[in-house]
Amino acid sequence: MQARVHISLKPGVLDPQGQAVESALKRLGFNGVASVRQGKVIDLDLKATDKAAAKAEVTKMCESLLANTVMESYAIEILG
Amino acid sequence: MQARVHISLKPGVLDPQGQAVESALKRLGFNGVASVRQGKVIDLDLKATDKAAAKAEVTKMCESLLANTVMESYAIEILG
């Protein structure tokens, strides 16, 4: 079973990477860019075969390791 | 218009970050993890109002800056 975790900075937390990309894009002439935020995506290949169990397990992984919930939020997608 | 770009390492490219996450998860007792790959996600807020135009623009951004196609592939989602 495949799971995908999106980790993004919570709103309001400074995102220097996103800012740097935003100004680089603007310098390159992409003037249609209003704002950029950068996050991480973690693709997991799981042995679990049950969707709900997989989701529960990945949630635990996020809480204990993958995200620091002080500044990051996460979203889990079970791709099946 | 919101666009999301997923940037992931091409198959065959070593992913030390993913590997480190994988072994950390295993050490924490998550034995159901078969493999982990880590990628980037870039969320763009665009002024464009047309989906096709937005997609074309973001493709250009990916080719010129956001991805290094020697090692990375990208996927674009226009979220509307």
Place this chain on the structure above:
Amino acid sequence: MSAQSRPNDLMGLSPAEYDLACSIMGRAPNRAELGIFAVMWSEHCSYKSTRRWLKTLPTSAPWVLQGPGENAGAIDIGDGLACVFKIESHNHPSFIEPYQGAATGVGGIMRDVFTMGARPIANLNALRFGAPDNPKTRHLIAGVVAGIGGYGNCMGVPTVGGEVNFDPSYNGNILVNAMTVGIARTDRIFKAGAGGVGLPVMYVGAKTGRDGIHGATMASAEFGEDAQVQRPTVQVGDPFTQKLLLEACLELMATDAIIAIQDMGAAGLTSSSVEMAAKGGVGIEIDLDRVPQRETGMTAYEIMLSESQERMLMVLKPGREDAARRIFAKWELSAAVIGETTNTGRLVVRQHGQVAAEVPVEPLVDQAPSYDRPRVERPKPAVIAASDVPAPEDLRATLLALLGSPDLCSRRWVWEQYDSMVGADTLAGPGGDAALVRVHGTRKALAMTTDCTPRYVAADPFEGGRQAVAEAWRNLSAVGARPLALTNNLNFGNPERPEIMGELVGALNGMAEASRALDFPVISGNVSLYNETSGTAILPTPVIGGVGLVEDYARTVGNGLRREGDALVLLGATQGWLGCSLFQRHATGRTTGAPPPVDLAAERRAGEFVRNRIAAGEISACHDLSDGGLLVALAEMALAGGLGARIEAMDGAIPAQGWWFGEDQGRYLVATSAPDTFMAAAKAAGVPAQKLGQAGGASLTLPGTKPISLTDLRSAHEGWFPAYMAAR
């Protein structure tokens, strides 16, 4: 004022403090005003528990240009140059988010130094972690080390030294103390006082967001079990922006545009504007609508208390605004005139055309609370005889175990993650007694070190305070530098507990005595209190950051044995002191008894002697004796130089364990090719000296044991850290 009329949330002020704020205001403060009082009167900004004690530290010497009271201290190093330095803690944020907490700590202290007009030339860091077997320790080490490197490396400032200790008392409260050393021209040192009225106040650097609001008050509160839940937004550092800020500020400082400058650190715009006004004896008026913001809808309270990083406040000469704007635009940084100095003596904050806060500056600063908190001194521990600690059965095994222990093993895993060489002036990076960084383009070098032995301070705060200062002084002397001044970071528990206050005052008194006796004044520092988790305090940890000067860097030495046949001489008196020693812990599992006392007069004699002999070129390697005593020092010298040694002499009057592992103070082990003249000189200088043997071979040969190969020593010494971290 009656309890009913006080708001529920006093933002950390005590009821009495709140009432005082009301009487200063002549009315109840609004939310923004209360926030201003709360941060300015927090422990972090007001030093209310320590102010009266800090005043007792010696702070002057002919070479001191700036003592405590500005963003950093400064000393004269000749040729029209000043060395500017300070240490600062970022303990709580680093526990919550180790990477960002440590990174922004490093960013903050560098800002303090370049605010003074100095280009940072080196960083150091003093770290304390919990027990290695605590489940959080690895993760915290990994994050903190990466964060320190991440920020310093990107700024292009070499990280050249520091220390790492482990103790269970830091399990829930690690210490991350960062020190920066910089160089300025003596005639271009910048200060915070905004002298003059009607002058433009300019904001420069990164935009303001809702980062770390109330960080200053958090740094002044104890951690409870719910720390994970209650924490405020973490500050994220942007070292790239700060690199730009550094270059832009130095470029502007080279002109005559700046009258005063103050970084926005703890308590952000509030403390920077209040400090500039108070030091300049003026009022200040700012319009928050003009503050560059990266979020919308921020309240006055939020803007005033935001701890967004990489920002500065400056008072400019009228008419120089455009020149400043041009420089900041070149570096792609925000710059905006947000107000001006006034003759009202008040801080007036406007937003949306209305007065959002108005506070009289002088009483806010001068009437800040200062407490003489009750304190108790702990009884002095008994002195333990060396013979009361069991002798090692196997010297070789004991040495290997000590060298391979978390306390004494190599910190290479840590410092290889720091760029210690950027700038091409690092003459001696991590791994020596003190780091040496060349003053660019000259023959001069600055020596720098951080030191503290918390187990000594815990056993006897006064002796431990003296020892920390003496050890820093000794480390500088050991490379051949003349120690000039120190900065200190007082990391203690909750000062409202009399035994903690007793520790703090004891340590401070000890520090004061030692710095006076060694002519080693205190020019800057920082206090971090409430380092407790659920009522258990950390070991008292007054970290000393010392700086010394070498006139000609050719006349310095390292601690590695390099010359076959050189005689090894032990300087200083050995009694075999095992109380509170690492050997005692190894042998018995505990440290008890009195820590080794420091004889400050003997310390000074030995240090001056060593320095003179190094300058005379008579010493080829030198190492001070500290944790683990003589045998550990000898092994470290052998490993550093890749050359073994044979020891023949041993003092028969001292039990073997005391001789090899005693932590008697004021001692050095040196290698010299002319032992006879050297011994005679030591005698003339009144410094005890004993010839022990000579350098050579690929192992350590000690009386009565099989040779211990350097290969075995090295794998013990280098093995622990990487193996421990790999098990993450």
Place this chain on the structure above:
Amino acid sequence: MTPVVIVFPGSNCDRDVADGLAAALGRRPQMVWHADSEIPKCDLIVLPGGFSYGDYLRSGAIAAHSPVMEEVKRRAEAGVPVLGICNGFQILTEAGLLPGVLLRNAGLGFVCRWTHLRVERADTVFTAGYTAGQVVRFPVAHHDGNFFTDPATLKRIEGEGQVAFRYCTASGEVAREANPNGSLNNIAGVFNEQRSVLGLMPHPDRAFDRALGGEDGKVLFRTLVEKLAA
């Protein structure tokens, strides 16, 4: 000989490299700001180490698109030698002037230490002062120095002799334990096909003074000055 050093906003070895060149040349090289689209007449362009634009996104990626790089590419195509050290190497790969990419170090952490390098060929304007197979010592200090490319490209650059330096042991053995970052075939530096562009992760600019621990880097700067003066 007229070298220029390109300065990006986050460069931090620009002074180190300028000092190295100045010691060999007897005068300071000219510094060119990244936002300039003109480069004065010169016969060597150096891209120094540092964190050009904070190294956000990917090391060197944003810098590779700065205004000055268009001109650097034109000059390189016209045959002007270009030297990229550390972040400069990363920029050159991102700009397409050198093959491959520099991935995150295999150990994940930043690594700063002295390394031994084997000089692969001595018939270039950069390396003529060394002998082929010679072992030199330069420090590395980087987070992304793990040289990677697809197998076909690797085969090509090996076949064409485009490898400039390899991490090795003190005795010159190209061994795994001598590799600080996991780079393919222990590659520490590569040339373009014409061998007029060199990128390397280790810092010759930190190895030109015995007081700093070594001076093997001096030779590289001195050779450039001699060769290009001729």
